[in-house]
Amino acid sequence: MRLQYELHPAVLWPFRLIICLASLITSLPRLLIGAPRKSHVYALSLSEKPQGPYRSTARPDDLTTGEFPGVATLDSYFEHGVHLNENAPCLGTRELLSEEDEPQSNGKIFKKMILGEYHWMTFAEVNKRATLLGRGLAALGQLPRQPVAVFCETRAEWMIAAQACFKHNFPLVTLYATLGAEAVAHGLREAEVAIVITCSDIMMKKLKDMVVEIPNLHHVIIVDTPSAPNLTLPAGVMVYSMSEIEEMGNLPKNQSIETQRPMPEDLAVIMYTSGSTGLPKGVMLTHSNLIASMGGQCAVIPNLGPKDTYVGYLPLAHVLELGAELSCLSHGCCIGYSSPLTLSDQSSKIKKGSKGDVTVLKPTLMAAVPEILDRISKAVMNKVSRMGTVQRTIFKLAYNYKLEQLQQGHDTPLCNRLVFEKVRVVLGGKVRLMLSGGAPLSPQTQRFMNICMCCPVGQGYGLTETCGAGTITDVLDLSTGRVGAPLTCCELLLRNWEDGGYRVTDHPHPRGEILVGGPNVAMGYFKDPTRTITDFLMGKAVSEAAAGKRWFCTGDIGEIQSDGCLKVIDRKKDLVKLQAGEYVALAKVETALKNCPLVDNICAYASSDQSYVIGLVVPNHARLQRLADKRDLNASWEEICHHPAMEAEVLKEIVSVGNKMRLERFEIPQKVMLTSQSWTPETGLVTDAFKLKRIELKSFYQSDIERLYGC
Structure with missing residues (x-):
């Protein structure tokens, strides 16, 4: 994807001359050193069959x-990192300085946060807390090979609880913090957990009312309060704070509790998938499964070690995030915790003028789902669109020049320093490697991130059932639209x-x-x-x-x-046969159309008794608002989204992008509906990995679907 210029070609010549001179200077070392890297074969068939x-x-x-000789279980995996970096920072959390209510134009009140510096626990401190917590759980009556559930958002205490379970051979049951009550109750009942580790918010909003539906539950541990909250729960269900359980583990009478360390074949995690359809299912992952997976994944990350800082903000109940964090800790890397709502300076919970998490943390490693990367690329392009003509021209020249160089296998140090270093600060300025997983990443977004963030953006393919491992693109493979070769595991x-x-x-x-x-x-x-x-x-x-x-x-x-x-x-599951017999791959259509600047998210929908595809679209707020302003449409955001003229404008752009992406005529939506509501895991319309929940989306927008099909 090349960026289009706005200036007359004659005016561009001085800029082009500078680029050509820079190209000549930077290409001299390559000419002296030798030929570019030859094409590479990444995988071969073990049989003669295709x-x-x-x-x-x-x-x-x-x-x-x-990965490490003699290290075959997750507890010893973490201990390897402790020995490597014992007194160095391990897990970090930002201090909350204040919260302020900010009224919105639609009358809603948003809470905005002002956060301070990161406060760190060392590897030794995390190891000690995990040991004490594990002993405390055993003092409550928890036995080896009996599951313990963690139902909490991503934070340092989540990882401490996980390490406590791994040390004492308590299988860890993971549940997304955004799962609905029915799904959570199903997982806790099915796993027959006696202990749930959670946080006060989730306890008050979700867990408190469903305790009666979980007959085996006897103990609830709250991670973010100094003492247990005073709650009225059914008889036999006790509430503790996490610090109280750690103190219990430190009592002289409990220090002698014998720890039964796990074996490689023991169950480590029962991971309940968020599920795009129906109730979540629990995937059984052993210590050896996860160790093999992480060995394969770490093999493609060059120089992973104590100098790296990882930002943890995706759900730890997702195998991508859990595997990434466990791998980092085993290599002595530190992890600073964040959330999608506080990640950057522009994130929705960060007060304007204050710093987001990556600005303070300056991570070197980052995992993401395509939805997050799409947002970042569109946010950058929104900023570019507001620049002056000369600045926009310089950015586009640098972008197109670097695109050409990357396609030839070369980097552009001068452009990186003069132009893209200012863009990189969106993610802290030091990210050296990003991994995208969970869903297909569009080639345009991948190329944009490669260019503007000045680091490889690898695509990975894996599933919960494969411990997140399957394939990852090589860091030197700059092709797009592919997910790489099989990992070594x-x-x-x-x-x-x-x-x-x-x-x-x-x-x-x-x-x-x-x-x-x-x-x-x-x-x-x-x-x-x-x-x-x-x-x-x-x-x-x-x-x-x-x-x-x-x-x-x-x-x-x-x-x-x-x-x-x-x-x-x-x-x-995404293949639909239209009335005339054409097959439409919905995910393929969605990946292509997310490249439309007016689209933040899209669900392509097709009915087998209809002859065309329709689109349910979350529009880009800034771009659609500007379009409405040009049309002198003075209305609320909801009215703008429901206005027929705006639907027509977005459809026009979608058709244009669909044609550029070489979609077939029958694959391109003929009608669209714009929604004023963003799709987040909290809405129940997407999973925690931001995958579309098609059944829920169909049910939620049934009246709009009927309107678009003229029913």
Whole structure:
């Protein structure tokens, strides 16, 4: 995606001359050193058949089962980091200085925060607190191999509770803080937990009223209060603060409690997925599963170590964030905690003029979901659009020049220093590597982040059932639209999906349903043997070449390219057949149309008894407001979104972008609805990884869908 210029070509020549001189100066060392890097093959098939299995060329003989010799469980994984960096900062939390109510134009009141510096616990302090908490849980009667639930937002205490469970062989049950009451009650009942670790907000808003529905629950531990709140709960349910349980673990009579350390095959986590449909299902992850997964993921992060700082803000109940944080701690990296609402200076809970978390923390490593990266890129372009003509021109020239250089495999140090260093400060200015996962990242957003953030933005592909591991793009692979080669801990296999017309014999590249196999593949679904048998297969049930491994059937459709990298092209559940017989891949349409500047989020919807696709759109507030101002439309935000002229303008842009992205005519929405409501996990319309909940969206916007289809 090249940025368009506004000035006359003749006026651009002085700027182009400067760029050419810079190009000549920076290319001299490359010419002297030698030829550019040759093309690389990242994975090869282990059989002569096109379906694979495909294995990374970085480890062709066997699969990674761990990273550190003799370190086979998560408790010893963390202790490795403690020995590496014992007295260094480990977990950091910003001090809340004040909160202020800020009235909005629509009459609503938003709470804005002013935050101070990060306060840090050292590795030794975190290790001690985890040990005491684990002993305290044992003093309450918790036994090894009995689950403990953590139902809390991402914060330092979440990780301390997790380490306490790993040390004492208490399987950790994870639940998203934004799950609905029915889903939470289902998970806690199914896992038969006696202890829930939570925070005061969630306790008061959600857990308090559902305690009666969880018969095995006896103890609730609040992480963010110095003493237990005075609550009226059913008889037999006790409430404690986390500090009280740690004090209990420090009592002389409890210091002698014998700790039963876990074995590699022991259950470490029962991770309840947020689920885009139905009740969440618990995925059983063993210590060896997670250790193998993290070994594969860390192998693609160059020089991971104590000099790195990671910003933790995604849900720790998501396997992407949990794996990333555990990996960082094992290598002695520190983690500063944040949230999507306080991440940057422009985040919704940060008071104007005060600093967001990344500005203070200055992280070097960051994980993200595409929704977050889309927001960042659009926020930067909104700033660019408000610059003067000369500044905009310089930015666009630098952007297009760097795009050309990256496509040739070269960087642009001068442009980075003079232009993009000012953009990088949006994320603190020191990020050296970003990983995107959870959903497809559009090529335009990936390229934009590569250029403006001056660091590799890798795409990863994995699922909860594979401990988040599957593939990750190489840091030197600057291609877009792909998710990389298999990690060294797993293999990929394709199988035909006849209904969708995808076959492993397709040319020029084999295509089919993606199966992931290896030591990182989960043991199955908790108390759900029927679904486990359907989705998890042993090797011989797949093919002779796949024997000896457990495989997970992902439901995603992939294409293995000539260099061994995977491209995810479709999903079984997202395929809809229109009235005239055309198949529409909804996720593919959404990924393409998110490149529209007027679109923040979109759900493509199609009904099999209709002949066209429609779009449910969350518009970009700033751009749509400017469009309304140009039309002299003086109205509230809700009225602007519902105005037919605004729907027509957004549809026009969507059609234009759809054509540029080479969507088929029948794939491009013919009608759209604009919603004034953002889709966040709190609304229940997207998961905590910001994946669309299609059933909930359909139900919520049923009347709009009927209007667009003329029902």
